[in-house]
Amino acid sequence: MKAINRDHKVRNFHQAKWDEPIIFELHQEGERGIIPPTAEQEVVESIGDGVSVIPNALKRKSKPELPEITQNRVLRHYLRLSQETLGAAFNVEVGQGTCTMKYSPKINEVFASSHKMTALHPKQDEETVQGMLEVTHNLDLYMREISGMDNFSFQPGSGTQALFAMASIVRAYHEANGEADQRDEIITTIFSHPAQAATAAVKGYKVITLYPDADGFPDIEKLKEVVSDKTAGFVVANPEDTGIYNSRIKEFTKIVREAGGICYYDQANANGLLGITRAKEAGFDMCFFNLHKTFSTPHASGGPAAGALGVTERLKSFLPGPIVEKDGNRYKLNDDLDHSIGKVRSYHGVPQNILRAYAWIRALGADGLKDVAETAVLNNNYLYHQILKIKGASAPYIKGKRLEQVRYSWEQLTEDTGITTDDISRRMADFAHQYWTSHHPFVVPQPFTLEPTESYSKADLDEYIASLTHIVNEAYTDPEKVKNAPYNSSIHPVVEHDRFEDPEKWAITWRAYLKKTKRSEVTS
Structure with a gap:
């Protein structure tokens, strides 16, 4: 068995990838995950069955169009989806930029779920x-x-x-x-x-x-x-x-x-x-x-x-x-x-x-809140100076100290290699990292926006930097490898870009999807 090189900060990551249907596509008529019990006879005789007393105006005219599916298949479906997900509790999450991911203390989840x-x-x-x-x-x-x-x-x-x-x-x-x-x-x-x-x-x-x-x-x-x-x-x-x-x-x-x-x-x-x-x-x-x-x-x-x-x-x-x-x-x-x-x-x-x-x-208290700010600024400036050491990276506009996130640029990298920020985004997913570019308008060319909050250690930041550096080295030596990413992640390149631009191709719900596909079949 090959020993793991702990000095190498780029992780050998491979995410589960399931060809998982939408849950509505798993529908099998007659399957049940749970059958709610009817009211017992003594209850019915005392207060009624709990259904017939509902006013007609509040009753549905038809059954809800929900998928009929067994418990074990529901469990299998959502566990598979969970294996295809990255998140702040799973990976070093400094790559979400303006969305700011930080650690949420689990004791607070206990309070909130009480x-x-x-x-x-x-x-x-x-x-x-x-x-x-x-x-x-x-x-x-x-x-x-x-x-x-x-x-x-x-x-x-x-x-x-x-x-x-x-x-x-x-x-x-x-x-x-x-x-x-x-x-x-x-x-x-x-x-x-x-x-x-x-x-x-x-x-x-x-x-x-x-x-x-x-x-x-x-x-x-x-x-x-x-x-x-x-x-x-x-x-x-x-x-x-x-x-x-x-x-x-x-x-x-x-x-x-x-x-x-x-x-x-x-x-x-x-x-x-x-x-x-x-x-x-x-x-x-x-x-x-x-x-x-x-x-x-x-x-x-x-x-x-x-x-x-x-x-x-x-x-x-x-x-x-x-x-x-x-x-x-x-x-x-x-x-x-x-x-x-x-x-x-x-x-x-x-x-x-x-x-x-x-x-x-x-x-945290008052002093703790100030510690949060000072640590966040320290982390940001460490990342800032390390990113600028990577070939092809820059941080346009103000030079020097930054407080929070920074919108960096791969403009030079793109000119040198043809690799874009979107290519790097997909390749970063191969190493279990999120990576955000920018919203529009792109005031920074080939942007990527990173923000380490107070939650991340120097080791965390070094891991993220190592992954970026590894990918940039690939861009200069084997750009096709970066262009064709990802390989180890559940995500995939989006080929039909026009789907994002054409509202006629958007379907927010399953019902809307069925209506649009049926309409397209008729028109074709």
Whole structure:
């Protein structure tokens, strides 16, 4: 048996790869995984069968179109799928860039999965959920201290939804002051996340985009030119999506606020800022944090996420309600907000994630939060300097220290070898690594975006760097090997790229897929 070379950091990885059908394709009429028991005779005689009392208006007219399948085949199906999945608990996850993967303490999962949490219902009387309301209120207080804001809502389900809520608050604020028709412009930057411009546009605003100056920072002189009595607001991430921190941000917010605009801050990722700097001191009126990026709750692919939205006192009455307040020795839900923008989604947040974030902050304390930021910055700068040693790699714009993620470039590698960032992404999967390029527009050519949070050790980072270096060496010596990847992973190259561009070929559900395939058969 060959001994494993422990000095070699590139892992010999091979992932299970199943030609696994969609579960609807596994349907076999008449198969059952479980047969629910009918009510016993004594129960029927006492209170009925539990079915016939359901009003006709609430009864389905037809059976749900669910796959009929046995328990063992269901188990086999999902276990196979689980073997084809990478994730933060499985591999070194610094390659998700702006999505920020960090370790979620498993004790927090115990808390969140307690029956005391899973049995909660959003329509319970608030007197029966005082404990959860207390946790929510305390998390609000912690967020205020971390950001300098005066009130938080945990209703938004994501960063984008929080951005939409903030753009809605900007409009509602100017409507309340009689300036909504006049103030129809929102300013952002080319480096900021596209959701900032998109959510402002959805609210009907004209979006003005600032481009970098000669030093690579958003151009403050251009800001002075475009700000006016038409300016409704200014939205920015800092550090921005390329990883650049603008130390002059307070000058930007001062210019906008003096012109009557509202400044709101995308702090989805604040890993490098906790305990170091705050939104308030930077001159912002609003900010949001993604609990699933900074505060260690699971990302869950946009599922039970939370975009914690904070505002200064003058904007409190515009928040989506309800918010949790303390009244003497009890906690209550306050939905009586004079100018509230209304709900941005049902109810008031995901209590399991609120509890996870609360537990994470409590475990760390104030000093621990600052340690998180300092460790994240240290890890990022170590990775930054090691990546720049790899042939063909660069980090455009600002040179020197970075705080969080960095959007790197393989432009030189592509010119030298023809290997693109997408080729490297597929080859990285052969070594059990995720790898993210960038969202559009690609302001950095051949981009790849990495972010080591505080969760990763030097050994973890060295493993990731070793895999990248190995692949780059292949690119210069055997480019076809990289182009034809992956070999050891469950993923595969996407051949029909037009499927992503043509909405007629999209099918989000099985029912939609059947309709579209049937339609295509008819038309052909």
